[in-house]
Amino acid sequence: MGLLDSLKSTFTSTGEASVxxxxxxxxxxxxxxxxxxxxxxxxxEVPDETIASGMLGQGYGIEPITGTIYAPANGRIGATTVTNHSIGMITEDGLRVFIHVGLGTVEMNGKGFARFVEMGDVVKAGQPLISFDREAIKAAGHEDIVTVIVSELDRLKSIDHVGESGTLIGGNPLVKLGDPLLVAKTK
Structure with a gap:
């Protein structure tokens, strides 16, 4: 491996986990x-003022019971982070979706995270994007809540929250991978 390849893998590391x-x-x-x-x-209800205020967009938080994030729609990866704790994508129909794992997890510097895609990759709904170690996040003193946010709301005619009809756990609905969360109509 040459110096350029070594530097590239340092700054675009996808982690150690198998896909x-x-x-x-x-x-x-x-x-x-x-x-x-x-x-x-x-x-x-997400304990982060910026997220909870809706400043970044509309969506949901999910208290995960598994440790893999899958593509929530067909589209293209628009942004990745070196620390592998968040990812942005643009769906085939132009929705901008931001997925963030945990609160304060940027401080973990990628430990406990692995990313399976790169910026510009075309992905299909259900394709693995990121895995994360829930116990490592908690051991580092952070919450592992996953936020799914649709941004650039000014480009939308409407956005409906449809994810609230699952089986209730402690008053909140349980969602399964692939359950509909948001329905957006562009202008």
């Missing part, structure tokens, strides 16, 4: 699906 198998679920235009299994919480 989980893809999930399969039907998709429709304008729908963002749950990227992980867990308990759904309203965005305003």
């Amino acid at each position: 989980p198998p893809a999930a399969s679920f039907a998709t429709r235009e304008g729908v963002i699906y749950a990227p992980v299994n867990g308990v759904l919480v309203n965005l305003n």
Whole structure:
């Protein structure tokens, strides 16, 4: 491995984890699906002021019960982070989706995270994007809540929250990978 390859792998590391198998679920235009299994919480209940205020967009928090994030729609990866704790994508129909794992997890410098895609990759709904070690996140003193946010709301005619109809756990609905969360219509 040459110096350039070594530097590239340092700054674009996808981690050490093996790629989980893809999930399969039907998709429709304008729908963002749950990227992980867990308990759904309203965005305003996420204990982060910027996220809870809706400043970044609309969506949900999910208290995960598994440690892999899958593509919530067909699209293209628009942004990745060196620390592998968040990812941005643009769906085939132009929705901008931001997925963030945990609160304060940027401080972990990528420990406990692995990314399976690169910026510019075309992905299908259900394709693994990121894995994370829930116990490592908690041991580092952070929450492992996953946020799924649709941004650039000024480009949308409407956005409907449809993810609140699952089995209730402690008053909040349980969502499965591939359950519909948001339905957006562009202008």
